[in-house]
Amino acid sequence: MLWLKAWLEVRWRFVFLVGSILVVWLAPLWINATGVQPGVAASRQWMGLQLGSVLLYIFTAIYLAGSGINSQTMYAATTGFHGSMFFTLSLPVSRRRLLFVRTGLGALLTCILVVIMAGYILFLRPEATSAMQALVYMTRVIVCTMAVYALSVLLACVLDEMWQFMVACFFWIFVFMLQSKIEVVSRVSSLRGMSLNCYPITAPMPWTPVVASLVLTGVLLWISVLVVQRKEY
């Protein structure tokens, strides 16, 4: 039942994201591709995809990380009420399990949306792509997006949702600015790992950002478990 509760809690976010991706991003590109000169359209599409994909991956991960186990709505967070948190915590369930279910479902839905978006990029790509190249691209995008997701999970364990959203956004903007200035950040950045601009689809697996993202994801989720287990509500 915890999975059902997690789904009911997050379903409208998922629907909103699917709608946003369809209406704001995929549909215009599709229309553009059929109504403009082929060469120009393809070039515009590709620029749009490069610019928009990373932003959408990040937004999806942050938005679906939601409110940890707090079950707080945006309204509840801003008014100081605790939502249904006390009811949840009074159930005979460990906090680790509550976090696992909520985080697991959010991660699954994030992966689904990332696969849809990355799949669409592969579909519209002007050049042919081998199955291995597609697999490498999908894998690195998912792994790097999970690092973004894990940070938001941790933030959601300690902050109200409104602050979690803002802090996560500012953090990744900061990383984006830092990666052009500091070599080490540039090499390990999850943002670069998921970017088509930095690593084209034909590029081999960029192991450094991928491994760094995996480690970061593991560490952040481990800290989240510790925080939730020790937190006082």
Added chain:
Amino acid sequence: MNDKLIDAHGLSKSYSGTPALRGLDLAVPRGSICGFLGRNGAGKTTTLKLLLGMLRPDAGEIRLFGEAVDAEASSIAARRRIGFVSEDKELYPFMSVGQTIRFTRAFFPGWRRDLEEKYLELFQLPLGKAVRKLSKGMRTQLMLLLAMARGAELLMMDEPTSGLDPAMTEDILRALADLAASGGTTIFFSSHQLAEVEQICDRVCIIDEGQAVIDGELDELKSQYRRILLTFDGEPPNALAGLAGIDHLRQRGRTASLLAHGNVDAMVDRVRELKPSSIEVRSVSLKELFLDHVRGE
């Protein structure tokens, strides 16, 4: 069988250096209905959260159902036997009444379908209605249904009737009294409503500034305590303050009001030696006991 379902000793808890509980001792025997009273900020909600494992005590020991609750596993085991109604009465707004009942039922193997149906009918809760569209009274009723139908041995409630109209309050109090009488469920609830505590409780615990100032059977407390009203020809003598067995003394002009407990007859004999012009001994209400102990006069 454990005599005390809740047994806490020396509970202390501070928030950023500000003490909320200072060595609270609390005992709730099986089968009792215990009212937990105190002013705002006295430490009632903190105590309930400590008992449910939402907070950890800085010091002290908690035993629920005879078992020490000092880790998550023991807290989970205790929560299987506890029904809880929180102060804010918040449930999942994205679920319907029916979904909320099915969701909660899944965690409690001893779920009582008969009680579920009984309270659904009594409270007239619409199964298909979204929780976010329920009034506060209906949310309280739904929370009570969820707490009572799980077959809990212990019901903990944080101001269960706050914000409810008198008719609904009466319905809920009746349901609680019925549950305790028919099912043997132990009920422990915090409240500001002294009248409702007096109506259904057989035991009270009054806390003030994080410590229990009164804890015992309500009838016993009422029989132990007496108000002694004295009138003197002049100023009341200073010796009044030094009398043993006096919990509180209030003086106004030529009159003095004593709250005494224990051997009141012996107390009256001692007071007579101070030559008052009149002595009147009255029984005390729960409200008087409460006010005299928490006002700090």
